[in-house]
Amino acid sequence: MKRDLVVIGGGPAGLAAAIEAKKNGIDDILILERDKRLGGILQQCIHNGFGLHIFKEQLTGPEYAQRFIDEVEKLGIEYKLDTMVLHLSENKHITALNPKDGIIEIDAKAVILAMGCRERTRGALNIPGSRPAGVFTAGAAQRFVNMEGYMVGKKVVILGSGDIGLIMARRMTLEGAEVKMVVELMPYSTGLKRNIVQCLEDFDIPLLFNHTVTRIHGRERLEGVTIAKVDENRRPIEGTEQYIECDTLLLSVGLIPENELSREANINLNSVTSGAYVNELMETSVDGIFACGNVVHVHDLVDYVTEESFLAGYGAAKYIKGEYIKNEKGFFTKTGFGIRYVVPNRINPQNVKDKVNFYMRVNDVYHNVDLVVRDGDKIIYKVRRNHVSPGEMESVKLSKDVLREVKSCELVFALEEVAK
Amino acid sequence: MIKKMTCISCPLGCQLEVEVGENIKVSGNKCKRGEEYAKNEITNPKRIITSTVKVEGGDKPLVSVKTDREIPKDMIFEIMKEINKIKAVAPIQIGDVIIENVLGTGANVVATAKINGA
Amino acid sequence: MSENEKREVLKINPIYGRIICRCEHITEGDIVSAIRRPLGARSVDGVKRRVRAGMGRCQGGFCMPRVVEILARELNIPPTEVKKSDEGSFILTGKTK
Incomplete structure (x- = not known):
């Protein structure tokens, strides 16, 4: 069959993109979702804290998702559930x-x-020892507990202080498990500060920085783990090992964009984000293929996913209607000191509606710095930040008028020490 | 006495400094909620609870729920017991009250997901 | 199976159209047949060894809960009795409610 627009994925990103494309005049849209319902992972995120940015109120994951699902239904956008995309080619042929x-x-x-x-x-971590039952990624455990109604264990250790791990520490505690500790390899958390307060401190769950799990014990079911302190190179320090009895280990050690289809379609991927390079309308390096949400870079707030996805939907609509200006005008974005990545990567101001939100992550914890955007020697944006951390995404809004005035071929995002 | 705390009212996580004396003085907050949060944390800490409730006759075994307002922090586990006792009957709409005025806190436990009949 | 063979099988049994392991493209049909065949799979690892479900990039992060569900249904046991591999390697410790 032939379709104007196919959206692969019916989570928050896909739903928002489809809605915005429809509102911009595209009627022939099909969303392909692999799960049995729309909404994606938000459906298992039953905690609140979603939507403050977009809706100015605190919603739970399922409530946030439902607002978009209702809109998709109201607009009459077609979707297929239980549908897995197997192949995607560069000329936008899809096999599902x-x-x-x-x-x-x-x-x-x-x-x-x-x-x-x-x-x-665990494979990505290479923890030695046996392979007993009782080792779960935090998200798989979340699905069992929140969607299916089963407990995955009674005595729990969590490796990694990512947000899903923190949320699951509280969830398991509320459902009667004993969460012994959260162990974090780095000297800082990769999760949001508020989650450390309301998920760990509220329940007196210790968070050990500069520690990791060095061994897994147990043959059939997990019986315990060995943890150890790590040095500045993140290697375990001999003599600091401790045995912790537990029947469950949850892994919350980071997320990676799922880009197998993108690779098949020969889309250029950024090795830092593991997601596609995108431009001002979220178009990838392949003509007419757009991307948004966690497939581009991992977000910590769904509200930002929504914003980015509206833009992708707008961009795809412009493309289909032939209103999208393709020329070599514009500039690239580049990272300077302290910034690990910035999205989007290429800007042609002619296509910008009114502004561009630049999202970025820093590469370490810094205090009292200026986040600065430079066009050559000229500072075009500057904001004072008391505290920045790799776990919390930064964003900078630049208006179309500002972007039009950029003279050099690179816009550099960097942290600078505050001038005394 | 000055207490340091992180505001949990939104994902910004403002670092607050709270002067505890005859009057409570709050600084470091970027909005009004920060002040309210800090005052509550000193006098009567409150939280929203989210969990799940068993469903009868639905297309899913559970429905997610939340308290529709904050409840005292020290009542979290008692309220969890109430949540674990009850069964909800499908169909369920978002916002349906599952437990009214749970343990006299003035908060209702409400559904946060839609469940169709089986 | 080739794409053409898949098309033929699908006409007879639609569960060959439901992908459970998205990394390795393993369908519900593949998993059910691994359980029902002589000396069939009795555990999550048994399914993994026979049809590669859970062997891919996500290491079963997405599909393990669904493989547990299918094993429970096919073996007619509660999910709490589904094993990872040998006796004693239970995955779930009880119901939340």
């Missing part, structure tokens, strides 16, 4: 599979990638 239609072949005018991300696993 579901139990009802079998194999589906689609030629799309434009595609929006919104597949989200996956969790890093």
Whole structure:
């Protein structure tokens, strides 16, 4: 079949992108979702704290998702559930599979990638020892507890202080488990500060920085883990080992964008974010293929995913309607001191609606710095930050008028020491 | 006495300094909620609880729920017991009251997801 | 199976159209047949060894809960009795409610 726009993924990113494309005049849209319902991972994030930015109120994950699902239904946007995209080609040919239609072949005018991300696993960490039951990624445990209603263990150690791990520490505690500790390799948390307060401190769960799990014990079910302190090179220090009895180890050691389809379509990926390089309208390096949300870079707030996805939907609509200006005008974004990455990567101000939100992460914890954007020698934006951390995404808004005035071919985002 | 705390009212996580004396003075907050949060933390800390409730006759085994306002922090586990006792009957809409005025706190436990009949 | 063979099987049994392990593209049909065949899989690792479900990038992060669900249904046991591998390697410790 032929479609104007196919959105791969029916989570927060895909839903917002489809809605915005529809509002910008595209009627022939199809969302392909691999799960049995729309909403993505938000459906298992039953805690609150979503939506303050977009809706000015605190919502739980399912409530946030439902607002977009209702909108998709109201606008009459078509979607297929239980549908997995198997292949995507550079010329926007999609092969998908579901139990009802079998194999589906689609030629799309434009595609929006919104597949989200996956969790890093024990394999990525290389913890030695046996492979007993009782080792879960935090997200898999969250699905069991919140969606299926099963407990994954009684005595829990959590490796990694990512947000899902922190949220699961509280969730497991509320459901009667004993969460013994959260162990973090780095000297800082990769999760939000508020989650450390309301998920750990509220329940007196210790958080050990500069520590890691060095061994897994138990043959059938997990019986315990060995933890140890690490040095500045993140290597375990001999003699600091401690045995902790537990039947469950949850891994919350980071998320990686799911870009297998992007690779197949020959989209250029950024090795820092593991997501696609994108431009001012969230278009990837392949003509007519757009991307948004956690498939581009891992966000800590869904509100930012929504903002970014509205832009991708707007961009795809412009592309389909032939209103998208393609020329070599514009500039690249580049990272300077202290900044690990910035998205988007290329800006042609001619296509910018009114502003661009630049999202970035710092590479370490810094205090009292200026976040500065430079066009050559000229500072075009500067903001004082008392505290920045790799766990908390920074954003900078620049208006179309400001972007039009950029003279050099690179806009540099960097941290600078505050001039005394 | 000056207490340091992180405001949890939103993901910004403002670092607050709270002067505890006859009057409570709050600084470091970027909005009004920070002041309210700090005062509550000193006098009567409160939290929203989110959990799940068992569903009868639905297309899913559980429905997610929350308290529709903050409840005293020291009542979290007692309220969890109430949440674990009850069963909700499908169909359920977002906002449906599952437990009214739970343990006299003035907060209702409400559904946060939509559940269809089986 | 080739794409053409898949098309044929799908006409007979639609569960070959439901991908459970997204990394390795393993369908519910593949998993059910691994359980039902002689000397079939009786555990999550048994399924993994026979059809590679959970062997991919995510190491079962996404599909393990669904493999547990399918094993419970096919073996007619509660999910709490589904094992990772040998006797004693239970995955779930009870119901939350």
